[in-house]
Amino acid sequence: MVKEDLSTILKEKGFKVTPQRLAIYGMLKSTKSHPSIDMIYNSLKDDFPTMSLATVYKTIDILKKLNLVQELNVGEGSFRYDANVAPHPHVICYKCHRVDDVDEMNFEELIEKVNKVSDYDIKSQKLYFYGYCPQCKGKDTVS
Amino acid sequence: MVKEDLSTILKEKGFKVTPQRLAIYGMLKSTKSHPSIDMIYNSLKDDFPTMSLATVYKTIDILKKLNLVQELNVGEGSFRYDANVAPHPHVICYKCHRVDDVDEMNFEELIEKVNKVSDYDIKSQKLYFYGYCPQCKGKDTVS
């Protein structure tokens, strides 16, 4: 699976290549922090002073449709986004609200089991695990 | 694990027992449809003409704190609620948006693996599987 760059993909699909779109996708590719729309907007508005939230929302919509980002809901009031679109579980810290990827796993068996037991035709999955991250675990105070 | 009724639990925890609270919890216990706040409100407002959305929200907050309902986010704009608080995966139909429980599974091994691989101290999990339900699968039209 060769990774094409965003410009190429946008052109192929008939979308225009704009600096905003490149910046938003570039930011998502370069972080592991699973930012929300607001976090993306705030991290870009210094370099793109006219950037608007609406543009971030619209760009994320396109990226979702192109399957270049996946949307996460870890239980907060807003969504978070991940440019790692390979199916993988996420772990969320109850205390510091960090969201980490778990890339080292495969769960073909699990999916197969759910497929059989549920009688659904399973196409995708979102797996969230909640607990305490390495930095927060063992400490008594709970936020 | 004996199931106590809501009146008993509310009294024990110092909450007052009100008809609204009993109705909301009763409704959740008696359905497998994983309703949203709005669905709960609409199904109760005929019997409780003065019921308000704010009361449903406040009651659900209490039920969450008492661990009597779990909150689901299956990717819609609003949450859904499940009075089955035992950890279990949910399967969601892409086409008819039905949400079903998968009760016949245990995934101790999976949790153990995530625990080890992520170095988090995992306390709970939310597992969502997306696809086509028995009624919708095999049919070509995708909503």
Next chain:
DNA sequence: GTGTTTGCAAATATTTTGCAGTAAG
């Protein structure tokens, strides 16, 4: 009676939409 709860309305937060000006191709 006292203190909590209800339920209205207003406030907040997030996301979506309309549209005129702007930029990409």
Next chain:
DNA sequence: CTTACTGCAAAATATTTGCAAACAC
């Protein structure tokens, strides 16, 4: 030059909060 895109502001949604009247105990 044509069409899609940006970004402002307004609208739509979902949820939370303030508070007076009503209810639980």
